[in-house]
Amino acid sequence: MAKVKGKHRVRRFFKWFFIVIIGLVVLLYATVFIGHKFLFKLHSTNQPTIAAVSSSNYRFGAAARTQPKTMLGYVKVVSSQVKNYNEHLNNYWPNNPQKNQYLIAQDVKTKTAYLVNPSGEYKKLTSKQFDSYNVPSTMQVTGEWNPFSGNGIEGAYITVSPQALSNYYVYQRYEHLGTYDQFLSYSHELFHTITQKNWGDSKYGNLNRDERLSDSTGRRSRMLLMQQLSLAITDTANRDTHIKDALATYNQYEKQDKKDYDASILYDRLEGTAFYYELKSALYAAYPNQVKNESEVYPAITALLKNDNPAYRATGAVTEAYKVGGYAGILLDLKSMENNQDPNDWKNEVAKDGDATPLTLLAKEYEGQTLPSPQTIPTKQAYKKWIGAYNKIDPINSQPAIIFNVLYAWLYGGE
Structure with a gap:
């Protein structure tokens, strides 16, 4: 009799154990579904929120095509x-x-x-x-x-x-x-x-890719730097003036915020050159009827960056590096062509020298020349407005939305 009761208890235990497990699984699936679909949705729009980049020779952007x-x-x-x-x-x-x-x-x-x-x-x-x-x-x-x-x-x-x-x-x-x-x-x-x-090894670190968003001086210094480098590309008549302004900003940034400088230089090198590569190769790949050769790619980049285009703004020690290094690389190309030099020389040098970046190589081109006094970095209010225009193009999703998106993909196989 005792053995029979014991068997019943075991059966009841497993019965309730499986009921609880199944209930928890159902609850998990339901929670993830509701969280992803209704409570913490990723930002979405089925229409472009920015106009195509248009000039007399070019028409670029998601709004320019079906x-x-x-x-x-x-x-x-x-x-x-x-x-x-x-x-x-x-x-x-x-x-x-x-x-x-x-x-x-x-x-x-x-x-x-x-x-x-x-x-x-x-x-x-x-x-x-x-x-x-x-x-x-x-x-x-x-x-x-x-x-x-x-x-x-x-x-x-x-x-x-x-x-x-x-x-x-x-x-x-x-x-x-x-x-x-x-x-x-x-x-x-x-x-x-x-x-x-x-490529050659670098002595610089920040391998955890810390964006250092709390360093207001660093973010605003590199905001100004990106603006000056971009302007040097687009304002061809005053290119040297804008490059010298950028180099003055960079020198001041290194002196006044060495910790942020050290955290960003590796990425100015690695992500900057990769963005340079991305920028040129994407134009050839995506716009074959508009960009067919090197004589067309640089005016195309000028059209993209004109008027401090909000789509190409960035903040964060690592994220900014894409633009800082990429723009400096474009300027190295342009200066090489102006001086009848090989644009590949700087690329071979940045690959060989582990501590070189496109911007430090650009600075070498101006060694011995007098730089202007550095311009005043933007105010916190100006920085907030500047990066806010970018955030409207690429809204930041909340952490819960990102987490529920990943969980939904695991449980439901994406969408």
């Missing part, structure tokens, strides 16, 4: 970008090692994947074919990427959410591309993993 709404539609777009990009490969970097790179794009919801070859030809992959390329696993949210190598080829793997294709907040800031931005994982990110792999 955006794909399906995975296959996007694959056709990114395949064309890959094709155009590879046709001009040697215009971006000397002895460009990013040759013969493939692209695998996967829908995070359906898991449908496509392989794009360097010539822009694409094909749908079976599950078995996809596995043969040894693609690293990801969280399966849109916008992820990984390098892959398998089955005799290598390249970049990207995740795509068809829903994100219609959300202009995701990509409208990349006016040099004008579409959903995952092509940049193919160009910019592979520049990090392939081209920069054998």
